[in-house]
Amino acid sequence: MRFPVVHRLAAALLLSACASTTFASTTHVPQQQVPGVYHQQIGQLQVTALFDGTVALGRQELIGIDAGAVTRLLDHRYVPEDGKGLQTAVNAYLVQRGTHLALVDTGTAQCFGPGLGQVLSNLQAAGYAPSEVDDVLLTHAHPDHLCGLLDAQGKPAFPKATVWLSKADADYWLDPASEATAPQPLRFAFALARNAVAPYAAAGSLRRFTSSDTLPAGVTALDSHGHTPGHVSYRLDAGASQQLLVWGDIVHFHAVQFARPDASYEADSNRNAAIASRRTMMSEAAAKGWWVAGAHLPFPGLGHVRSEGDAFAWVPGEFAPLPVK
Numbered sequence: 001m002r003f004p005v006v007h008r009l010a011a012a013l014l015l016s017a018c019a020s021t022t023f024a025s026t027t028h029v030p031q032q033q034v035p036g037v038y039h040q041q042i043g044q045l046q047v048t049a050l051f052d053g054t055v056a057l058g059r060q061e062l063i064g065i066d067a068g069a070v071t072r073l074l075d076h077r078y079v080p081e082d083g084k085g086l087q088t089a090v091n092a093y094l095v096q097r098g099t100h101l102a103l104v105d106t107g108t109a110q111c112f113g114p115g116l117g118q119v120l121s122n123l124q125a126a127g128y129a130p131s132e133v134d135d136v137l138l139t140h141a142h143p144d145h146l147c148g149l150l151d152a153q154g155k156p157a158f159p160k161a162t163v164w165l166s167k168a169d170a171d172y173w174l175d176p177a178s179e180a181t182a183p184q185p186l187r188f189a190f191a192l193a194r195n196a197v198a199p200y201a202a203a204g205s206l207r208r209f210t211s212s213d214t215l216p217a218g219v220t221a222l223d224s225h226g227h228t229p230g231h232v233s234y235r236l237d238a239g240a241s242q243q244l245l246v247w248g249d250i251v252h253f254h255a256v257q258f259a260r261p262d263a264s265y266e267a268d269s270n271r272n273a274a275i276a277s278r279r280t281m282m283s284e285a286a287a288k289g290w291w292v293a294g295a296h297l298p299f300p301g302l303g304h305v306r307s308e309g310d311a312f313a314w315v316p317g318e319f320a321p322l323p324v325k
């Protein structure tokens with residue numbers, strides 16, 4: 001078939017457009033992932049999940065569950081696993097309420113090596129300045145949650161912020177006497193904790209809170225100890241009958257511990273208490289329909305919990321556009 005001249009011109013343009021599209025798609029090889037940032041509007045709260053990186057946790061670090069049951073639960077879940085263990089995300093959460101910025105946990109910064117420590121750069125990629133953060137709420141004093149208090153130069157990353165850490169965790173992790181009696185694999189964490197909070201403590205902006213203290217507006221600390229002596233989960237009132245539970249380290253192995261909340265993690269300081277806290281937090285979140293944000297759930301780690309008999313299941317949130325302001 002012959003095209004009239006004008007149609008031949010159009011056909012040539014169309015073909016060259018197709019050729020350039022093909023050319024572009026075959027030569028564009030992504031060098032890195034898009035920034036690890038995800039926004040979720042929850043009532044009055046603008047929540048931004050911030051990806052820090054991933055760590056590997058070995059399946060043998062699950063305690064109180066036999067290896068066959070672990071294998072059955074991991075089958076068909078496709079959690080990436082290599083010789084070091086199961087891929088486990090490290091997440092932090094920025095919560096904006098009006099002009100107030102609260103950051104829950106801060107990631108690993110320089111403490112865990114290459115590939116991690118991305119919370120600060122992702123916060124900036126999301127359009128926030130670290131100097132704007134008003135409050136840093138720590139769920140506990142492990143290095144993957146508080147090392148990010150310091151920037152790459154070892155200076156406070158959030159110079160204006162008040163840092164909130166439960167008194168029970170501060171008493172334990174900041175005390176050299178408890179380091180001497182801690183299990184050997186956990187001893188490295190004590191110096192990292194003392195180092196991370198030091199400049200804030202020196203400036204008078206470290207708050208070691210108890211249940212009688214008032215936290216920033218709209219924030220309630222729920223005792224969820226067990227993973228550490230003073231582990232807390234933060235419930236944030238989003239208005240309009242909505243709540244967000246930023247639960248910290250209630251779950252480390254999502255493919256196992258929702259179905260088997262009685263399976264604990266080797267690093268839990270008190271395994272029975274950790275199991276009880278996991279059950280309480282999951283039950284409350286499921287019964288009340290709270291949004292949940294999990295430090296070690298697959299990024300962005302935002303979603304809901306569903307009851308399944310005596311166990312639970314994770315329901316990831318769905319990608320959604322932000323409301324038009």
Ligand SMILES: [Zn+2]
Nearest residue numbers: 142144249295
């Ligand atoms: Zn953790």
